[in-house]
Amino acid sequence: MTPTLSGIFKHAAGTGGRLVRMTNTTTAATGEHTTEGRPNSHTSLTPHLVASPAREAVELYSAAFGARVVSITELGGLIGHAELALPSGRFTVSDAMPSYGLVSAEPGDQPVSLSLAVYVPDAEAAVAVLTAAGSTIREPLTTFVSGDLFASVVDPYGVRWAVMTRVEDFSPAESERRVAEWAAAQG
Numbered sequence: 001m002t003p004t005l006s007g008i009f010k011h012a013a014g015t016g017g018r019l020v021r022m023t024n025t026t027t028a029a030t031g032e033h034t035t036e037g038r039p040n041s042h043t044s045l046t047p048h049l050v051a052s053p054a055r056e057a058v059e060l061y062s063a064a065f066g067a068r069v070v071s072i073t074e075l076g077g078l079i080g081h082a083e084l085a086l087p088s089g090r091f092t093v094s095d096a097m098p099s100y101g102l103v104s105a106e107p108g109d110q111p112v113s114l115s116l117a118v119y120v121p122d123a124e125a126a127v128a129v130l131t132a133a134g135s136t137i138r139e140p141l142t143t144f145v146s147g148d149l150f151a152s153v154v155d156p157y158g159v160r161w162a163v164m165t166r167v168e169d170f171s172p173a174e175s176e177r178r179v180a181e182w183a184a185a186q187g
Contacts, residue, residue, distance in 0.1 A: 047091045047116060051157035052104045054079035054095040060155065061093070064129040064163075065120055086118070105158025108136065115152070115160040123149045123165040130155060130163070143167055145178040 028037030051057035058079070061067045067084035074080060078095040096104040105112070120126045127141055130153050138160070139152035147168030153161045170178070 041085070041090070043089045046089075049091060049093045049116075049157075049159055050096050050102045050104050051093055051155075051159060052096045054082060054093050057093050057155070057157050057159075058082050058084065060130070060133050061091075064126045064133075065118055067091075088119075091116075107156055107158045108154065110154075110158065112154075112158075112160045115162055117162040117164060119164050119166065121165065123151060123163050126163050127151045127153060130161070145182045146170070146175045147178075 030036055033039060049057070058067075058069060058072070061084055062069060065086060067086055070083040070085050070090070072079055072082045075097075078097065080094055080097070082093045084091055084093065094102060096102055118126075124141060127137070131137065134156040136154045137151060138154060139150070141149060141151040144150045147166055147170045148164040149167045150162060150164045153163055155161060
């Protein structure tokens with residue numbers, strides 16, 4: 001039988017690997033730290049990346065994106081869950097754990113079904129850090145019609161990123177208009 005993620009957290013949450021009691025509560029909590037079932041420190045979507053070795057990935061994402069490590073949970077010498085905070089969002093990272101159905105992407109510029117977009121204060125600096133760590137540049141830095149300085153990068157763990165800094169202060173409507181005009185010209 002394949003272990004479930006709830007099984008991971010039942011065992012990982014306790015000290016010394018002991019099983020901790022899980023609650024049977026199913027109603028979304030709202031209180032001092034939670035709003036409608038979402039921790040106040042989180043946005044509604046928290047991507048989880050499988051990147052091995054996760055410890056190196058966490059260091060890279062901290063250096064490139066300014067991500068702050070909130071917590072790390074280790075399972076048998078591997079990172080089972082590392083939570084990283086950005087100025088406006090969070091994401092999590094773990095090592096590959098095939099027994100839990102978590103596998104890493106293949107390194108290199110492979111076709112992907114997922115690409116993450118991240119806004120940073122300085123896209124040039126972020127791309128320089130990623131490149132120094134062995135990332136592959138798919139699309140070099142350029143200012144797109146939306147007003148974003150943009151590059152597409154595949155990191156050493158096979159994760160594809162759109163790294164962006166808004167460099168022109170357009171309204172959402174103006175940015176959408178410019179992108180639609182650009183798209184129409186593409187044929």
